Amino acid sequence: MTTTSEEPEGSRALTAVTELYRDGAEPPTSVALDRGLDTLLAHVASGKERRLGLVRWSLVGATVALCALVVLQVASAYRTRLPAAEPASLTYTIDGGSVIEGGYLRESGHAGMNVMFNEGSTFALTPGTRGRIRVVDRDGAHVAIEHGTASFQVTHGGGRRWLVDVGPFLVTVKGTVFTVSWDPLSERFELGLRRGSVVVSGPVSAGEMALRAGQRLVVNLAKVETVITEERPEQASGEAAGAPAPPEMTAPDLRPSLVPSQPTGAAPSGAPVPATVAKSAVDHRWSADVARGHWDRILQDVKRVGVEATLGKASSDDLFALADAARYRRRPDLARAALLAERRRFPDSPRALDAIYLLGRVEESRESGTAQAIAWYDQYLTRAPTGPFVGEALGRKMTLTDESEGPARARPIAEDYLRRFPKGNYAGSARELIRAP
Amino acid sequence: MVLMMAKRTLGSQSEAEDIGQEVFQRLFRKAKALREPDSLRSFVYAFTIRALKTELRRKKLRGWLHLDHPAAMSGQGWGTLDVESRDLLRKFHALLERLAPRDRLVFILRRVESMTVEEIAATMEISESTVKRSMRRAANRLSRWIDADPGLAGLCDAERWGR
Numbered sequence: 361m362t363t364t365s366e367e368p369e370g371s372r373a374l375t376a377v378t379e380l381y382r383d384g385a386e387p388p389t390s391v392a393l394d395r396g397l398d399t400l401l402a403h404v405a406s407g408k409e410r411r412l413g414l415v416r417w418s419l420v421g422a423t424v425a426l427c428a429l430v431v432l433q434v435a436s437a438y439r440t441r442l443p444a445a446e447p448a449s450l451t452y453t454i455d456g457g458s459v460i461e462g463g464y465l466r467e468s469g470h471a472g473m474n475v476m477f478n479e480g481s482t483f484a485l486t487p488g489t490r491g492r493i494r495v496v497d498r499d500g501a502h503v504a505i506e507h508g509t510a511s512f513q514v515t516h517g518g519g520r521r522w523l524v525d526v527g528p529f530l531v532t533v534k535g536t537v538f539t540v541s542w543d544p545l546s547e548r549f550e551l552g553l554r555r556g557s558v559v560v561s562g563p564v565s566a567g568e569m570a571l572r573a574g575q576r577l578v579v580n581l582a583k584v585e586t587v588i589t590e591e592r593p594e595q596a597s598g599e600a601a602g603a604p605a606p607p608e609m610t611a612p613d614l615r616p617s618l619v620p621s622q623p624t625g626a627a628p629s630g631a632p633v634p635a636t637v638a639k640s641a642v643d644h645r646w647s648a649d650v651a652r653g654h655w656d657r658i659l660q661d662v663k664r665v666g667v668e669a670t671l672g673k674a675s676s677d678d679l680f681a682l683a684d685a686a687r688y689r690r691r692p693d694l695a696r697a698a699l700l701a702e703r704r705r706f707p708d709s710p711r712a713l714d715a716i717y718l719l720g721r722v723e724e725s726r727e728s729g730t731a732q733a734i735a736w737y738d739q740y741l742t743r744a745p746t747g748p749f750v751g752e753a754l755g756r757k758m759t760l761t762d763e764s765e766g767p768a769r770a771r772p773i774a775e776d777y778l779r780r781f782p783k784g785n786y787a788g789s790a791r792e793l794i795r796a797p
Numbered sequence: 798m799v800l801m802m803a804k805r806t807l808g809s810q811s812e813a814e815d816i817g818q819e820v821f822q823r824l825f826r827k828a829k830a831l832r833e834p835d836s837l838r839s840f841v842y843a844f845t846i847r848a849l850k851t852e853l854r855r856k857k858l859r860g861w862l863h864l865d866h867p868a869a870m871s872g873q874g875w876g877t878l879d880v881e882s883r884d885l886l887r888k889f890h891a892l893l894e895r896l897a898p899r900d901r902l903v904f905i906l907r908r909v910e911s912m913t914v915e916e917i918a919a920t921m922e923i924s925e926s927t928v929k930r931s932m933r934r935a936a937n938r939l940s941r942w943i944d945a946d947p948g949l950a951g952l953c954d955a956e957r958w959g960r
Contacts, residue, residue, distance in 0.1 A: 382909045
């Protein structure tokens with residue numbers, strides 16, 4: 361369809377998704393149409409007898425509805441007044457210091473400062489750190505660290521946006537625990553991420569960098585050096601500046617090089633994981649490629665090196681990036697092989713659990729893979745009962761069970777889903793399933 | 798035609814079936830008023846769009862009264878799509894739910910059902926300039942929301958769809 365010149369086309373993404381929306385709906389089957397026709401004929405046949413009764417009852421119904429409307433409005437107004445008592449904007453209190461003009465934080469002693477927000481987020485400045493609260497409002501907070509070290513614990517929720525300026529870098533925060541430091545003299549930036557994820561942008565050669573739990577990013581602008589190291593998440597301690605640095609591999613330009621690595625599963629518990637450290641440059645490149653939609657580039661790398669070699673030598677991150685690229689490029693066999701390799705070679709990594717969920721997703725895209733997908737989701741729900749994909753796994757299991765075994769079998773899953781995720785992505789489908797006859 | 802239009806507008810197979818029943822029951826009752834057999838198609842279109850408009854307003858009202866939560870798009874009837882595409886459409890449907898009922902209906906009729914501005918204005922009984930305004934508002938809002946969602950904008954990347 362073409363639009364007239366007076367109409368906005370909207371973004372390219374809107375055009376693409378609208379086309380998919382138009383072409384994706386399946387036409388009704390003849391069985392469904394016959395069933396609809398039977399229902400219609402039954403309604404029409406019973407309609408004549410019921411018409412008089414309907415007029416009478418509709419008058420009664422209208423009166424009842426009017427009363428109910430008034431009651432509901434009163435109840436609704438009452439309910440909306442309760443949260444209104446809560447402050448709409450973020451507020452904070454400071455322990456060990458105060459805010460001076462321009463939002464600068466001034467330490468009252470020599471023990472650092474703690475800033476605590478009403479929604480649960482906190483951050484702490486080590487002694488001598490110079491920080492500034494730039495904006496705090498209903499949409500979130502924007503904090504700046506001009507030099508020194510700060511530890512953040514940001515509570516995810518309410519759709520709030522948390523931004524932290526650290527020297528020339530900007531850290532965009534999701535629900536996260538991390539520590540940052542910036543030394544303007546040596547131009548050294550360091551971020552240790554303990555939990556959650558952040559995106560760092562600034563003067564690095566790769567533009568934006570997405571970091572995951574357990575990763576530590578060090579950028580030395582003077583030496584034009586960017587290093588990403590990986591530790592087990594619980595090992596990525598809060599002290600960015602003070603903690604002993606794990607083995608590092610410099611990656612000045614973040615260029616790809618398929619360096620073979622050893623499985624992290626062999627590393628002693630609690631020790632830094634050298635394999636993923638050694639792979640930091642490639643990890644970042646492939647992860648960044650996935651984020652930017654350059655899936656073909658990853659697949660070409662694999663083609664050049666060989667599938668078996670890649671599956672046998674690539675790091676955990678690379679295998680994950682490869683699985684994503686293969687899924688997006690509709691190559692379920694390759695995605696499946698990458699995820700199975702992840703589980704086989706890195707059995708102790710948290711990603712081995714994520715791989716179970718993603719294997720379910722891959723199986724869904726294969727013909728007659730429904731039963732296998734449900735089995736993977738079941739396994740994920742059992743082995744990672746508080747994992748990040750529990751809601752998705754339960755929702756997908758509900759949908760697949762409905763499609764393959766019917767609503768009666770899916771209904772208990774829908775009830776379980778609604779109990780645990782009343783506002784989840786699949787809540788609408790779950791309610792519909794429960795309401796269905 | 799009725800079921801497909803209703804499904805694309807409401808995102809739900811069961812609600813689309815309800816609309817289909819309502820439209821054909823109404824058609825059955827009003828069939829005697831139909832003088833020109835050639836106008837049957839526009840007759841059905843008009844009934845369908847009226848029913849959809851009412852349904853969208855009803856849903857909005859129910860949401861306003863806290864009687865209903867915004868429903869996620871059901872997985873039924875999108876079976877040939879892969880799981881990524883269904884997720885994408887589910888997110889897109891959630892954005893459509895955020896539009897005002899009239900803007901949403903105009904957008905669907907124009908961009909998904911490929912109706913002309915004149916046809917939409919006639920069947921919805923509004924002016925052509927209102928249709929254009931609604932269309933512009935809906936497209937701008939949807940584009941903005943999609944662009945603001947990195948996951949959605951990334952998934953919508955035309956490269957992915959091979960276009």
